[in-house]
Amino acid sequence: MKTAAIIVAAGRGTRAGGDIPKQYQMLRGVPVLARSVAAFAAHPGVSQIIVVVNSQDDALFSETLGEGSRNVTLVHGGASRGQSVRAGLEAVAPGIDAVLIHDGARPLVSAEVIGRVLAALEHGPGAAPALPVTDALWRGAQGRVRAPEPRDGLYRAQTPQGFRLAAIRAAHAAHLGGAADDVEVALAAGLDVAIVEGDENNLKITHPADFARAERLLQEDAMDIRTGNGFDVHRFGPGDAVTLCGVSIPHGRGLQGHSDADVGMHAVTDAIYGALGMGDIGQHFPPSDPQWKGAASHIFLDHAVALARAQGFALTHADVTLICEHPKIGPHAPAMKAEMARIMGLEPDRVSVKATTSERLGFTGREEGIAALATATLVKP
Numbered sequence: 128m129k130t131a132a133i134i135v136a137a138g139r140g141t142r143a144g145g146d147i148p149k150q151y152q153m154l155r156g157v158p159v160l161a162r163s164v165a166a167f168a169a170h171p172g173v174s175q176i177i178v179v180v181n182s183q184d185d186a187l188f189s190e191t192l193g194e195g196s197r198n199v200t201l202v203h204g205g206a207s208r209g210q211s212v213r214a215g216l217e218a219v220a221p222g223i224d225a226v227l228i229h230d231g232a233r234p235l236v237s238a239e240v241i242g243r244v245l246a247a248l249e250h251g252p253g254a255a256p257a258l259p260v261t262d263a264l265w266r267g268a269q270g271r272v273r274a275p276e277p278r279d280g281l282y283r284a285q286t287p288q289g290f291r292l293a294a295i296r297a298a299h300a301a302h303l304g305g306a307a308d309d310v311e312v313a314l315a316a317g318l319d320v321a322i323v324e325g326d327e328n329n330l331k332i333t334h335p336a337d338f339a340r341a342e343r344l345l346q347e348d349a350m351d352i353r354t355g356n357g358f359d360v361h362r363f364g365p366g367d368a369v370t371l372c373g374v375s376i377p378h379g380r381g382l383q384g385h386s387d388a389d390v391g392m393h394a395v396t397d398a399i400y401g402a403l404g405m406g407d408i409g410q411h412f413p414p415s416d417p418q419w420k421g422a423a424s425h426i427f428l429d430h431a432v433a434l435a436r437a438q439g440f441a442l443t444h445a446d447v448t449l450i451c452e453h454p455k456i457g458p459h460a461p462a463m464k465a466e467m468a469r470i471m472g473l474e475p476d477r478v479s480v481k482a483t484t485s486e487r488l489g490f491t492g493r494e495e496g497i498a499a500l501a502t503a504t505l506v507k508p
Contacts, residue, residue, distance in 0.1 A: 131175035132167040133215035136231030137204025162234035227287035256325035257282035351507035357397030362496035372463035389424035394501035399431035440505040456482035
């Protein structure tokens, strides 16, 4: 099933205040509408994104999405929500089977909510997220409570509301207008709409206070980004090759160490441990333990990467600088980069291997050994 997302953002949003419509206002440095679009752009179940805007807002829209505006279909809305949705439906590309209709002012919609709606659409013509009403309800007038209202079976509606494309097109074509949302249009046409679990964080920004609440939620859900550094040194000794970043390089001497003395890989490993706040290689693989004598250093790097994943982190980048006069690193750097990327499960463009000399100063300048400095970045969504 191929699905298009129609993000409705043609309203003026005057109740939210501000000098520009609420969907273009900033929320923790990112426009509200840009957050809504990004949620669907990142979802693998969405093939096309259509954004419905006011005809006066083309410049605001381009400024809001920047280069990202090239990846969406821009449509001008009408005087009512129903007219705007119909404009979006007309812009759906050939081959699309279903649509998700979403309020542009719901910037915190999660991939899980989108996924639940898509899953329900596999088995019926319509589905929408909602939350059961748990508060007591009253009917009132003139500032006074007139009567309690039963809450059994009542839900708070959210978006995206999903439908099979042909069914919702026909439902909108037959509707006289004035519906609060697309579920109301679907029900009027006799469509069955499944309720899927919504999300308390999937709020619709309506009033100024909603911006503050959304800010708090984003703060709570902010990504955990860690950066660690590592430094390692190994001296030269007898041998005819050195192993650096997993690549054996012929050389008149070898590097000495308890393991295979891969100074570059050790530095990256320590950088990952550092980002996790979990010490260094010596704490996890003590040199006093004979089982690690001569061990291949990828064992240590594998362990560090596995620890990061076990704690919910993704390793996103690693950078290592080798400091030596000889051997010359440049001819071997691509192979080192590829091997490090393979071990860490990264694309090669997320790994950097480079070298410098110490201008003949210090122990590296005297060619007594090789040093390495590394940085690693971990991200937990």
